[in-house]
Amino acid sequence: DIQMTQSPSSLSASVGDRVTITCRASQSISRYLNWYQQKPGKAPKLLIYAASSLQSGVPSRFSGSGSGTDFTLTISSLQPEDFATYYCQQSHSSPYTFGQGTTLEIK
Amino acid sequence: EVQLVQSGAEVKKPGESLQISCKGSGYSFTSYWIGWVRQMPGKGLEWMGIIYLGDSDTRYSPSFQGQVTISVDKSISTAYLQWSSLKASDSAMYYCVSWGGGWNGMDVWGQGTTVTVSS
Numbered sequence: 001d002i003q004m005t006q007s008p009s010s011l012s013a014s015v016g017d018r019v020t021i022t023c024r025a026s027q028s029i030s031r032y033l034n035w036y037q038q039k040p041g042k043a044p045k046l047l048i049y050a051a052s053s054l055q056s057g058v059p060s061r062f063s064g065s066g067s068g069t070d071f072t073l074t075i076s077s078l079q080p081e082d083f084a085t086y087y088c089q090q091s092h093s094s095p096y097t098f099g100q101g102t103t104l105e106i107k
Numbered sequence: 108e109v110q111l112v113q114s115g116a117e118v119k120k121p122g123e124s125l126q127i128s129c130k131g132s133g134y135s136f137t138s139y140w141i142g143w144v145r146q147m148p149g150k151g152l153e154w155m156g157i158i159y160l161g162d163s164d165t166r167y168s169p170s171f172q173g174q175v176t177i178s179v180d181k182s183i184s185t186a187y188l189q190w191s192s193l194k195a196s197d198s199a200m201y202y203c204v205s206w207g208g209g210w211n212g213m214d215v216w217g218q219g220t221t222v223t224v225s226s
Contacts (some may be wrong), residue, residue: 049212095168
C-alpha cells in the first residue's frame with residue numbers, strides 16, 4: 001500500500017493568514033493527489049484534484065501543487081469558514097489511501 | 108443534481124449481519140466507481156474498497172479484505188456494504204463516494220451512515 005503522511009497534524013492560525021499543509025507519499029504517485037476538507041458532522045468535500053486542479057465551486061484562495069511524492073495545499077488568506085480538518089488522498093493505485101489529516105484551528 | 112443517498116443509522120448487536128446502501132441519482136451510474144470510507148469516532152478517514160458499477164470489478168483495502176463485502180445492484184443504481192458478523196470495533200460512520208476514475212477527484216459523497224454495534 002502507498003502510505004500518505006501529512007504535516008503538521010494540527011495547526012493554529014488566524015483569519016487572514018496564509019497556511020500550507022504538506023503531504024508526502026511513500027512512493028511516486030505522479031499527480032494523482034486529491035485534497036478534501038471536512039467539518040464536524042459533515043461528509044468530506046473535494047477541494048483539489050490531480051494535485052493542482054481546483055474543484056468547481058471551491059474558492060480560489062485554495063491551491064495545490066506538487067508531483068511525485070511531495071505535495072502541498074495552500075490557503076492564501078484564511079477565512080472563518082476554513083477552520084476544519086484537511087485530508088490528502090492518493091488515487092494512483094488501490095487502495096486509495098488517505099493521509100491522517102491536519103486540523104486547522106483558530107489561534 | 109448528482110447525489111448519493113445512504114441508508115439510515117443502524118444499531119446492532121455483536122455477531123449480527125448488516126447491509127447498508129448507497130443510492131445514486133442524477134448521472135450515469137454505471138460509468139463510475141463507488142468507494143466506501145470508514146471514519147471511527149474522533150478519527151480520520153480510512154479507505155475500505157471500491158467497486159466499478161459497469162462490471163462489478165471490486166478492489167478491497169487489505170485492512171478490510173475478508174471483513175466486509177462490497178456489491179452493487181445496477182438496476183436500482185445502488186451500492187452496498189455488508190458485514191456477516193459485526194464486532195464492536197465496526198462502530199463508525201461509513202461514507203460512500205463516487206469516482207469517475209483517472210485524474211478525477213472523488214467529488215460526490217453520501218451523507219454517511221452511522222453504525223453502532225453494542226451488546
